[in-house]
Amino acid sequence: MPETLIKVDLATSPYENERIHNRWHPDIPMACWVEPGDDFRVETYDWTGGQIKNDDDAADVRDVDLNQVHFLSGPIGVKGAEPGDLLVVDILDIGAVENSLWGFNGFFSKNNGGGFLTEHFPEAQKSIWDFHGMFTSSRHVPGVKYAGLIHPGLIGCLPDRKMLEAWNAREKALFDTDPERVPALATLPNGDETAHMGKLKGEARDKAAAEGARTVPPREHGGNCDIKDLSRGSKIYFPVYVDGAGLSMGDLHFSQGDGEITFCGAIEMAGWLHIKVSLLKGGMAKYGIRNPIFRPSPITPRYDDYLIFEGISVDEAGKQHYLDVHIAYRQACLNAIEYLTKFGYSRAQAYAILGTAPVQGHISGVVDIPNACATLWLPTDIFEFDIMPGSDGPTKFLDGSVSVPLAPDL
Amino acid sequence: MPETLIKVDLATSPYENERIHNRWHPDIPMACWVEPGDDFRVETYDWTGGQIKNDDDAADVRDVDLNQVHFLSGPIGVKGAEPGDLLVVDILDIGAVENSLWGFNGFFSKNNGGGFLTEHFPEAQKSIWDFHGMFTSSRHVPGVKYAGLIHPGLIGCLPDRKMLEAWNAREKALFDTDPERVPALATLPNGDETAHMGKLKGEARDKAAAEGARTVPPREHGGNCDIKDLSRGSKIYFPVYVDGAGLSMGDLHFSQGDGEITFCGAIEMAGWLHIKVSLLKGGMAKYGIRNPIFRPSPITPRYDDYLIFEGISVDEAGKQHYLDVHIAYRQACLNAIEYLTKFGYSRAQAYAILGTAPVQGHISGVVDIPNACATLWLPTDIFEFDIMPGSDGPTKFLDGSVSVPLAPDL
Amino acid sequence: MPETLIKVDLATSPYENERIHNRWHPDIPMACWVEPGDDFRVETYDWTGGQIKNDDDAADVRDVDLNQVHFLSGPIGVKGAEPGDLLVVDILDIGAVENSLWGFNGFFSKNNGGGFLTEHFPEAQKSIWDFHGMFTSSRHVPGVKYAGLIHPGLIGCLPDRKMLEAWNAREKALFDTDPERVPALATLPNGDETAHMGKLKGEARDKAAAEGARTVPPREHGGNCDIKDLSRGSKIYFPVYVDGAGLSMGDLHFSQGDGEITFCGAIEMAGWLHIKVSLLKGGMAKYGIRNPIFRPSPITPRYDDYLIFEGISVDEAGKQHYLDVHIAYRQACLNAIEYLTKFGYSRAQAYAILGTAPVQGHISGVVDIPNACATLWLPTDIFEFDIMPGSDGPTKFLDGSVSVPLAPDL
């Protein structure tokens, strides 16, 4: 058994665990140290630190405190790592917690987080997904079963001070263009009590908390990329900015589609990673690396029969946008949702499928002025019935008796 | 041998061929009629109608007349097709012209077309790709060879008048927000002599030409989607808007990456399609179809070992954008280009590879405010050498003696 | 267009074409010469030289003259090739003849050729398969459609005298153990008029014909391997035994299952190959090569959802055999045939599917005394209906109105 370097007790608050943090800052002390070549296990909370329960009430999704996210395990110091190196991480395996074999997916309220289709799903909803060995299914979304494409939504190394300052400056500049917007244009550092700075205490903690970047966006170091293909078995090359690298990780997903379009978001779970670390000295300059690169896993679910939906950058109101892939992908997703309703799914169930199944989202065309074209690839083998079009019309396999719990805004 | 319904003589101008057109308009007469269930062949010009030559001079790319594009073969009338139906198209095969076994890829001048990375490659460049059976390689881009993922960049049915008007209105509204922009925000109808309206002649031709939508953007009917996976062997369900459907196609590509980021664009070629058509009556309403949907081919090149590059929506100047997938994908592409230079490629060669090889572009994260995350999947098996990172540093396999012809703006 | 080095006129007898031969002998003169690095096309007859017709009568299969097979195109001399080299062959493409877009599959009479299941199908039967672009279907076997996995059943270099003598000696030794057996244990050289020795004439021809090895079995040089995966796009390394190598090929198949269990056998067709040749000097010793090795194509049909049937080495009479994979595979095939009858197929149709579709045959266990275990992998996506087992029992999709023509022995 590999050693578990960071342990997590789901019954206690992540704030009580000094090997957890929820902000990015170079002053956060290493939670532990390893040698290049070591392999070890790391346990993690779910990204909310246990705020969401395995029940049929979406009130917890509606009322989630997003100032707390994401609870990360780390930072792990790697001896000999120096700025400019690449930290090579082999994800040898990932799993759920043995006595907690379930995950959640949700849509945040537009007033508290929102999401990709928040205009269409403005209120909080939640679905619970049970794990059956390598597979998952949901009591709230019948007719689908997937093999897990298990991955960390968030993983990366500590920034140095210069990078942190660049992050904070550019995000504040964007935020300031529309400070009242809901959802906010960016989540800026806040020095309040929700910041968990690991072992850092007292004045040093307060100073770092006031500067510490939020964990929400992906950035140069990787971070919250939510790339479904960065799954167990993959090999990742991370830029190193500080001595010791300071690798942190969390936000495990049992399965997710490209875009993580439901925001809350994938099938979120607590769990553990088994990883191995090594160094590629001076790798950033040698290979011209600015953001992480990676090689995907040789073991991923083989769902390769697809029904593909197209979307273009004309929005729901018919307005033409210029090569906007975000809008094009939204249209492709809305097209797929509409299609799935013909087989008996509610729109919320269809949206939950797109957020949790290993759907692919491709940037298919970005030069044919003025329309971007995006495609959503829906794997057909995840359904218990045939969803291909046919001359005998769509069959309503579902009778609508099951729904995704909704918690209206208060 | 299936019958060839539309023939093309590459030695004569497409304007002399009445079964060719280059605008979308419901008044364009059917070039020919078929029955549901028929299969047949259709020949096509390359998208520019022969403007680009198999030589080592990019002047033709620089000087291309984009008012002419795209030359389409059709419209083909399908008996019994009515508005609201789905036209089911099986692409049984696609090939190049036997005595023209080559294609071209290019970057347009920023002043005449531009492209995805036009700020980085503002001048015209061109690479020629030779076809060797199912494979292609280029005398201008050494060290790579791909199996063709042959597909039509452009295929779809005629719009009805109402849809045409919607297109023209929304695109003009966008154009009018910045009419002087280069490249233009949209290419609007122009009634000049470059419009080829098929069999339509005289006054009727002039009227339709003045209204006919340009073929550049993808739209609800499909059209210029440039989806690499809509390849030979795929089955596509197209919305029908007019009696007879009016299916047209062209802009064949021997190979292309997601996004067609070089704009001129894929490996462009003249060739033929062998297709079969059938009808799914009333299918648009039955299945809730607004844009085409399709099932990909069972025969596509198996390039499934990837090196994946990430990009986030912070632009080259360090400016933060809000969930902008277009910018994120641009960063991922620039990261890949930078990486490939370490192995000896020029930046133009690396860009040409990303435009022509079956790279994937995924919308990996679009909810983690404010950064979108896009990934570029570079298939490693297309290279004659190993491009994975290693502790012994990158090897310059290429000596720089070969380059991509460039034609400076005059 | 690559040059066509060997042309074939399907309307004339292969015996009139000096670039065709149907025996292996080192004295057969090269039909033509090429340089290493050349690519070119080669046309071929179907393996029987046109004996089987596109009709609904199996009499031609029953009456086939097997002394004539296989008609090969070649030998092609490669300048500089010497014994001990490896001849590297890239199969760039393969196709059918444009005005002959069909192929045949058959079961030989037990009295004239037999086959893998000849005890179960002792009389001649034939099915015709039409090619629709990259796909094939049969008017005699409804409900299935496959993408072609096109390959040469037979390809290899000329043996030298020593190897030829070894072949003849060992095969005669086997034949002599039961000379009266029907089908024969081996097909030995016969110097009669059915031998086609290419350009070789007169006394030299007669002498070589009397010694020339039949083309039926695969041998050290490759030859009639009938390996479905040696398909277009693959790269093969052939042992070279004579100066110039002398590469010959033929017996094209549009599609075939592992084992080619119907013997007549795959979907047999006339057609052409586009290949490239190069040399790996001294490669046999360097790499320890005795039989050809190859790398499969990056473009093959993606039929990867299978229903798998097991078979063990207990024969139909219940007799136990010792680790006999041949018998185990026969049981797996018989199990699959029985299964398919539950969906409405006749046994002959089911057998034709196993012979022509890209089924896999795996040697699953060969050490668990006394039973070998073989598995037959039946791709489920080739069927127009669902063939998985289910609680609602098998549905007879076919009404038995279509059958495979049978020609009783006279």
Place this chain on the structure above:
Amino acid sequence: MPETLIKVDLATSPYENERIHNRWHPDIPMACWVEPGDDFRVETYDWTGGQIKNDDDAADVRDVDLNQVHFLSGPIGVKGAEPGDLLVVDILDIGAVENSLWGFNGFFSKNNGGGFLTEHFPEAQKSIWDFHGMFTSSRHVPGVKYAGLIHPGLIGCLPDRKMLEAWNAREKALFDTDPERVPALATLPNGDETAHMGKLKGEARDKAAAEGARTVPPREHGGNCDIKDLSRGSKIYFPVYVDGAGLSMGDLHFSQGDGEITFCGAIEMAGWLHIKVSLLKGGMAKYGIRNPIFRPSPITPRYDDYLIFEGISVDEAGKQHYLDVHIAYRQACLNAIEYLTKFGYSRAQAYAILGTAPVQGHISGVVDIPNACATLWLPTDIFEFDIMPGSDGPTKFLDGSVSVPLAPDL
């Protein structure tokens, strides 16, 4: 957490565990009962019950007591199962024991078990494979790493009395043809103390032990099929012969090649399965099922770039055999072993790779009289270096300093 119905303590003898057995007999009492639809875990010994140790001495492989194998967990009774039903088993997951993350591979002495290449490797050898999350590597076989294709080598239902008698009769008939042969032609029932009949005790135990079929060969019920693709995630349909079905399983493999050619055999391990059972009533007759059928897992290692070796049914002495796939596959394996020595592997290391890596063994041609053709598919991505042929000759990546422990016969 699913309930663990059968627990195993690796520190105690399997003979002390009443939920274990090592013979097939209808009188063995059910170890436990479940309902259709239940999912649960089952722990297993390794097939030898712990006889082989994690060390560098092959004496334990040489001296193994094969009368004891295989120790199976079960039989599990499924309520409502009746003869003629199909028992549907979903393998939801399989894993190793947490404090025993290693497995073994070995070649038995020709005098005690033998194996596929026992004439070439007549003495006992052993390699130990460590598990690193989803991957394995060996201190005795450098340069390779695989993702696990974890599967039970042995799984199936209890025979009824009639089937048991048929097994015993046919195997004895074979055995009697050469009773002195080493290795034996078949392993017959022996009533001695090595038989473990589960809960059955006293006279009843002795009677059943004297009749109980050995677990070595695969048979109609499945049993010791050693099919690598019957891996976690697959769905299997087993014939039911007795009331309650009586499902037993064991002989877990972390990874194995087609044929399990090393006999001792795969990477053998102790571990657990998480399975779900359900019934397809009357399924044997409905679907014509005689042997199990199955659908492979959607999650298997993607090793799909292969170097393929051919073999024909001419044996090492040059003797011609008639369509003998066993011999043809042996030649393909020997060819691959010879090839791998060129890169620095010992023959024993190469043999261990073929036995443990996910190599495929295909029955490529079985009708081309007199030679069968078999192919061995060696996945190239399991090697840390490039094993493709090239003009610069093979490189000896290994220096021969590491070897596979050998224990000479005493």
